Amino acid sequence: MTAIDSALQPAHDTAHGHHAKPSGIGRWLFATNHKDIGSLYLWFAFSMFIFGGVLALCIRAELFRPGLQFWQPELFNQFTTLHGLIMVFGAIMPAFTGLANWMLPLMIGAPDMAFARMNNWSFWLLPPAALLLLLSFAVPGGAAAAGWTLYAPLSTQMGMGMDLTIFAIHIMGVSSIMGSINIIVTILNLRAPGMTMMKMPMFAWASLITAYLIIAVMPVLAGVVTMVLTDRHFGTHFFNAAGGGDPVLYQHIFWFFGHPEVYIMALPAFGIVSHIIPTFSRKPLFGYTSMVYATSSIAILSFMVWAHHMFTTGMPATAQLFFMYATMLIAVPTGVKVFNWIGTMWQGSMSFETPMLFAIGFICLFTVGGLSGVTLSIAAIDIQLQDTYYVVAHFHYVLVAGALFSLFAAVYYWFPKMTGRMYSEFWGKFHFWWSLLWFNVTFFPMHFLGLAGMPRRIPDYNMQFTDFNTMASVGAFCFGLGQLIFFANMLHSLRHGRPAAAKPWEGADTLEWQIATPAPYHSFVEAPDLEVGENGRIDAMHGGKHH
Amino acid sequence: MNPLRAFAAVFCAFFGVRRGRAANVDRQLRFADLIAAAIILVALFVGGLLLLVSWLTAP
């Protein structure tokens, strides 16, 4: 019991233990400071982003020309599978958790996350999980090659790479559940006086709702991969038709997790954009209350639409129509959000620094992805487009131009507060325009490929698809190269950037901009008294101590 | 407190649009009322869609 007691020590108790910054490797290994853990998450996510990106370039290199040039089909399938798994569970989700770790306590006036040592644990579970995925390339039979969805019966038949993948998913699931518990308890219990729920910053709202989604669906994913594991090794027949099971059952359970997962990767992005757009429009967020309600609406509806991923499994027309209409209804709250962002920019005195560029890019391209999503939701059309490149184009528009662009926007936006230095605005803008151009060169032709019938997850293709594939491959390599600009900009600015002001953005009005830059190592050791407006706007701050 | 207020709040959470003033009143709602309203509205939502669909697919 004492071990649990000490693991659940509230943050300020441990903070009082040692005011000084710990140094050396121990600072990171035994990190309990939310800023250190946030940084760890972000660095981990970036390295996974590079790793997943290299896998993506391996895929695009093979697809540059028809025929087999570089990889055997088996290895190609491993690349597509691991690219998906690593980007979803290794890059996007940890990056959002990292940002929440860094920014939530600063935004709501908390001294740290609620359970500082559990926070350490939830981060340090991630590297072993990533290592398991990496190692799986080296085991007999190679890594999992069933696609990131790990559909049975493929996943029940593969080599031991699949076992490693299943364990990695278990570990990452535990990690994200613990991270989510921390976020929820922090937001619900540790807000500074005056920071009420309906005044809270949108990023806090989005993180809160996302955390609930994670707790609701990650255990379902853990459950279904456990069933795959028992089918593989313990003689059960959950998904084996010969033993009385049903492979379609896997898809139902998986997508019960899978669809909310889509919003786990999108809602925090909405939260970030809901800060950046008002800041650089110098206007309060339009329709804050509606934004909160729309976020919860998307979360509720996301549990009722899972079977739109399975229109071709032989569902009766009644079920197809049900899921089709329910899916289309999600466009309503999402549209509310897009209109609110546009309403925020309306008649604002806008300026276009890098975070704002990425946020506007996010709105434009996410809407394109949303629109192709509505197209896919139509059951009659989906039967034609299922498993084609149209689907690939759709989800890369919402995940790369959606989640990833919002992450870039967030990193540029909060970089001064995190490091005390400014990034290079020129290279930031260059990074944006470069990414925007090559992103579209890469993924827009995939719409045409999909409509023409090119299936996804194949290493070779018909001659007629050559031109668009070549285009996409060139775009992908240029896009990947552009991320090195981002990396170099960050590394250089970390050391040599111009010192940043406490409030580098004129229109920024949330709590994190009220404290010194860089943020003090132990911020808000004593909670401040706040007068707060909507979307976390600070009207007055009294007290509040930092070390 | 008018019991219909809980339904109004949950309905707005479905639709995604809510006035700031109304949301301030929503905060005084009891959690149990909200859950009950949510379950009833979800059932109505699913039932309504099913009705629409069965009407459309009727021979």
Next chain:
Amino acid sequence: MNKPPATLHDNRLLLLKLLLLACVMFVFAWGLIPVYDALCRLTGLGSLQRPDEVGSQRLAATPLAPVLLTFDATVQPGLPWQVRPLTRTLRAVPGEFVRVDYEITNASNRQVIGQAIPRYLPAAAAEYVKKLDCFCFAQQAFEPGQTKRFPVVFVIDKNVPAGLDSITLAYTIFDVPGRS
């Protein structure tokens, strides 16, 4: 107006509630198995293999005209099969059991596995040809040069529309690669 700051106890209570929620959702995933099972049974969604029925309403009412049946088989170029029906045509009254034999030869010098796919002309006739036994129900293995005879047993449904007086049943044989 402000509520008192949360204590360590409050935090732990919330932690336990959320952990409980995670556990409930894990159990829920396993609970979905019987739920889907019951749902499929109730709605009949899962039963893709339903027993077929042969229509018999018109049995006594009107005398049925015999239907002209033609049997055919094709092989895609490059595949090692030789297929021929031992009966080319016959006339059958709907409701009568019909048996015809097909002879399939593996003309290559290797082991092959074949799968026959039936085709009907006119295509609308498909639902009135009720096959009771057919070599197309399963994959068939052949030794090099082996010849096998297979029966097809079927009934023409008595509900066959009056205008449909000629049906062609054609088989195409495909290779099943990667198995031996």
